[in-house]
Amino acid sequence: MGNRAISSPRLFIECIVVIMSTGHVLLGLLAERPQHGYELKKEHDQRLAGAKPLAYGQVYATLQRLERDGFAEVAETRQEGGPERTLYAITEEGRAELERWLGTIEPPAPYVAGGLFARVAVAGKAADGYLVRQREAHLARMRELTAEKASGTPARVLAADYALQHLDADLRWIETALARMKEEGDHA
Amino acid sequence: MLEARGLSKSFGRARALDGVSVEIAPGEVVAVTGPSGAGKSTLLHCLAGVLRPESGEVVLDGRRIDTLGEAELTALRRQSFGIVFQFGELVPELSAVENVALPLLFNRHGRGEAMAAAAEWLERLEVADCADQRIGELSGGQRQRVAVARALVTGPRVVFADEPTGALDTLGGEQVMTAMLGAARAGGAAVVLVTHDNRVAAYADREITLRDGAVLAGVNP
Ligand SMILES: Nc1ncnc2c1ncn2[C@@H]1O[C@H](COP(=O)(O)OP(=O)(O)O)[C@@H](O)[C@H]1O
Ligand SMILES: [Mg+2]
Numbered sequence: 001m002g003n004r005a006i007s008s009p010r011l012f013i014e015c016i017v018v019i020m021s022t023g024h025v026l027l028g029l030l031a032e033r034p035q036h037g038y039e040l041k042k043e044h045d046q047r048l049a050g051a052k053p054l055a056y057g058q059v060y061a062t063l064q065r066l067e068r069d070g071f072a073e074v075a076e077t078r079q080e081g082g083p084e085r086t087l088y089a090i091t092e093e094g095r096a097e098l099e100r101w102l103g104t105i106e107p108p109a110p111y112v113a114g115g116l117f118a119r120v121a122v123a124g125k126a127a128d129g130y131l132v133r134q135r136e137a138h139l140a141r142m143r144e145l146t147a148e149k150a151s152g153t154p155a156r157v158l159a160a161d162y163a164l165q166h167l168d169a170d171l172r173w174i175e176t177a178l179a180r181m182k183e184e185g186d187h188a
Numbered sequence: 189m190l191e192a193r194g195l196s197k198s199f200g201r202a203r204a205l206d207g208v209s210v211e212i213a214p215g216e217v218v219a220v221t222g223p224s225g226a227g228k229s230t231l232l233h234c235l236a237g238v239l240r241p242e243s244g245e246v247v248l249d250g251r252r253i254d255t256l257g258e259a260e261l262t263a264l265r266r267q268s269f270g271i272v273f274q275f276g277e278l279v280p281e282l283s284a285v286e287n288v289a290l291p292l293l294f295n296r297h298g299r300g301e302a303m304a305a306a307a308e309w310l311e312r313l314e315v316a317d318c319a320d321q322r323i324g325e326l327s328g329g330q331r332q333r334v335a336v337a338r339a340l341v342t343g344p345r346v347v348f349a350d351e352p353t354g355a356l357d358t359l360g361g362e363q364v365m366t367a368m369l370g371a372a373r374a375g376g377a378a379v380v381l382v383t384h385d386n387r388v389a390a391y392a393d394r395e396i397t398l399r400d401g402a403v404l405a406g407v408n409p
Binding site for chain 2: 139143
């Protein structure tokens with residue numbers, strides 16, 4: 001999906017989380033049924049409770065980008081006295097892109113929680129395979145960071161601690177999510 | 189070197205282990221992780237010859253150990269294994285250095301030799317200052333280092349550690365882990381590390397995850 005001129009590392013990180021997830025989350029919601037922009041906003045804010053609510057402008061900008069990239073299309077346009085309402089639907093290509101995203105693990109680093117959470121919010125129990133692989137990737141990275149600490153400068157050790165504690169927080173969430181999915185599965 | 193094949197163990201109706209197989213290579217550090225009640229401690233106790241499985245085998249260097257007689261098993265444990273528990277499990281009536289010397293005395297070393305070796309181990313783990321203190325006078329981190337010294341003093345093939353940092357804060361836990369793994373590596377001992385803390389598991393070369401008494405599929409290489 002599109003990229004933007006990047007001026008600072010902090011902005012870069014926020015852009016990745018925001019741009020990468022929003023398009024895919026909207027695709028995930030469209031995969032369930034065709035929806036209007038305002039429905040998408042409502043669904044998004046509900047599923048990703050705790051994340052920043054989507055601005056309408058961002059919803060429409062994202063939809064336009066999805067349309068431009070061939071991932072979504074206009075299914076219906078209607079105007080009944082009120083404002084024009086456009087119903088969006090996911091395309092075959094969009095489904096393929098969604099599948100690809102759900103199958104891709106995040107590089108284990110602090111700040112990826114947005115993409116991690118978004119996959120589960122969108123895919124629900126279907127994300128359990130993803131979570132198991134993401135957990136392995138997180139643990140592998142934690143092993144590397146722990147090994148680095150043995151020979152690192154004090155500054156490197158502090159940085160490694162910072163990354164380790166954030167990855168650990170992600171991991172504990174992953175484990176809780178897997179346990180909840182299993183519980184739901186047992187009760188179903 | 190140490191292998192478990194199809195271990196099962198129940199306590200009453202609770203099936204703590206249900207057909208668990210694992211293999212530990214010489215000098216390897218393996219973390220056993222999983223939620224509380226998953227069977228981690230039971231697996232560790234079966235591997236260490238503290239508990240006997242109902243079915244399955246435990247094999248050390250090609251020799252089956254779960255069927256040994258009590259005396260033979262105790263002797264083997266004292267010679268080949270060292271164990272570190274979450275709360276140290278040290279003898280409160282003895283000083284730190286006496287606690288560390290204990291396994292050597294059990295193995296029929298002379299008292300002078302045992303005390304000298306114990307003092308050396310306390311120094312290696314940077315708790316030489318505590319040598320003559322009673323266990324009750326030590327901090328949690330100091331106790332765990334004494335427990336590590338006691339586990340390593342006999343030069344074991346395998347060190348078993350059950351939540352060794354469970355009672356410590358982050359830095360205290362880190363110091364105990366670094367000291368324990370450094371000493372184990374220097375002595376060529378393998379380490380089986382039970383923990384529910386991923387930051388502790390990250391010290392290991394690899395991980396075995398248990399859930400409901402079984403090895404979780406798809407997680408282990
Ligand atoms: N001595 C015991 N008596 C009765 N039940 C036990 C005993 N030891 C373990 N259990 C049971 O076996 C299961 C596994 O326990 P354990 O191996 O201690 O798990 P973990 O160390 O992963 O928390 C639990 O359901 C626990 O209640
Ligand atoms: Mg336990």
